[in-house]
Amino acid sequence: MKAVAVVSGGMDSVVLAHLIKDGGHDLTMISFDYGQRHRKELGFASLAAQRLKVDHHIVNMQSMIGLISKSALTNDAISVPDGHYAEQTMKQTVVPNRNSIMLNIAAGLAITVGADRLATGVHAGDHYIYPDCRPEFIRSLEEMLKIANEGFIDPDFKIYAPFVDVNKARIAQIGHELNVPWIETWSCYKGEEIHCGACGTCFERREAFRDGGVEDPTIYAATPEYVDPR
């Protein structure tokens, strides 16, 4: 297959990129600069591209995001909530229609380079808070893209979302088998020098390594115990 993969620089998408290259497939990476407070994640995406020796495109989406900035992810005036990622309070980190926007732009690139796969690292844990990470969204988007680009898109075009029904602990195991250098991936929402260890994505990262039984080489500023409020 020839794939265009959306890679943020986090664990899931970096494992995805390794998985595709390890399978001997053609890969082009695309990342999005949507004005997040930290650019750190993007740097880790670039490191993955260099390591895997693949083309990497970074799309600047900041002017767009100014429009839809009711989100803690992009708006400095709103603080990043601590606690578990899957909590309802984390919903404020949702940028409306973000995943669909990124995947649609990536689909344009896929058509241009003649790719037959559009790859995304969405995983089962994302479903709790992001409706645009669910399997039914992936199916609906694939269908829409084929209609929207009939005659231009590869007739066998598919969205490749190998983790859509897989939890993050399993992704940690897959990455371990692929020798993914974890210190060259980034999860923390607060873009400090090291991972904070306390925000939603840091909790999720720590949990994935722990539950997957994979050694976690990440240096965290703090490692508070997570107490389930439910």
Add this chain to the structure above:
Amino acid sequence: MKAVAVVSGGMDSVVLAHLIKDGGHDLTMISFDYGQRHRKELGFASLAAQRLKVDHHIVNMQSMIGLISKSALTNDAISVPDGHYAEQTMKQTVVPNRNSIMLNIAAGLAITVGADRLATGVHAGDHYIYPDCRPEFIRSLEEMLKIANEGFIDPDFKIYAPFVDVNKARIAQIGHELNVPWIETWSCYKGEEIHCGACGTCFERREAFRDGGVEDPTIYAATPEYVDPR
């Protein structure tokens, strides 16, 4: 209804904006700067927003378009083909997945402002060359957006595409009834001082006024006869 409309500054989308405001509805306009050789069209979109006294957002998509620039629309190295818009040769003006990308970004804005309609001026004549202007695309996109944004999008959300089965001559008549100031709309692909009169969109514009029986106040550099090559 409360609508977010994608307005390019061309005839169709400006008529669309007038139609929505004339119906007494709430309107927010969004335009895209995708590095087209002319910005002229965007200026006409701004004029429409001022005239209709509505909010207008311009999204810069140039960094994105660099990626998918196999198109005459955005790449100065390729000349704009003269002749009728619907010809196969005009296919080179297609930017892969462009309409879906723009409508997905506009959908993000619609969710942010709480709109229940996403309005687009696609019309029947567009179907010949743009698969992402067909009624089946509109239906598929609407479905996908509702799935992607469940819980965030208005439950009655719909795409409003009143011209999807209407030809451009009828749009000229509708605009005439709404007193749309045609000289404040732009069609020509070549961004010169005045409309060239010879490119695909100029042909289409001239034809729309003629077939609709509407007076055409546009000043064209030339008005060559169109000879159907088929």
